[in-house]
Amino acid sequence: MSDQLPSRVLICDDQEMMRVGLRMVVESQPDLTVVGEAADGFQAVDGAAEHRPDVVLLDVRMPGLDGVTAAGRIRAAQPATRILMLTTFDFDEYVFAALRAGVDGFLVKDAPAAEMLVAIRGVLRGDPMVSPSVTRRLLDRFVTAGPGPLPDARLTRLTDREREVLGLVARGLSNAEIAARLHLGETTVKTHVGRILSKLGVRDRIGAVVWAYESGLSRPGETDGRPDRPARR
Structure with missing residues (x-):
């Protein structure tokens, strides 16, 4: 014990x-x-x-x-x-x-x-x-009610792979699920996520999710068709 x-x-x-x-x-x-x-x-x-x-x-x-x-x-x-x-x-x-x-x-x-x-x-x-369901509902209400995606130079700092990873993070996937989806090692995904947070200047995954929707990289209503549950690392 x-x-x-x-x-x-x-x-x-x-x-x-x-x-x-x-x-x-x-x-x-x-x-x-x-x-x-x-x-x-x-x-x-x-x-x-x-x-x-x-x-x-x-x-x-x-x-x-x-x-x-x-x-x-x-x-x-x-x-x-x-x-x-x-x-x-x-x-x-x-x-x-x-x-x-x-x-x-x-x-x-x-x-x-x-x-x-x-x-x-x-x-x-x-x-x-x-919870992915709550995130989608929030973003559907608030991001779409705004003036639309805001141009953000930080988007150009991300590689194509990092944009792909961020898109999946925004949809509530864990590192393990992203690794399986992209045929990558989980450690590699974790490294990508760390670089994404650094390049965007956000504190954590939640900040990255909000940024992804506000920048237009992800769109409200996108889902994986998976049961809703808390997103984990």
């Missing part, structure tokens, strides 16, 4: 039943433990400062201080803390703002327990977690 201490989780949601449900899911796992709860945005920021959690589960719509603003304050004070946003489809604009602010991932509140655990462990590993 591993002697490693369980990862510390702070649960932030204004609905008590949601907090209870999340606590049950988290504490059912030996490698995770709940260190605190928060019912509004200010409590979330204070709780993160007090408990120094490894990951914060944070509702995008919080009373007092909205989740996106709270996430920004937590990120500024504790850069190493991972932030996983919780949302419903009804408030996509908040999720999009959270993505652009650089949170580590998000998932819908009615996701199965197993999917929530995959997302929590993913952000703890440093892998941005995002």
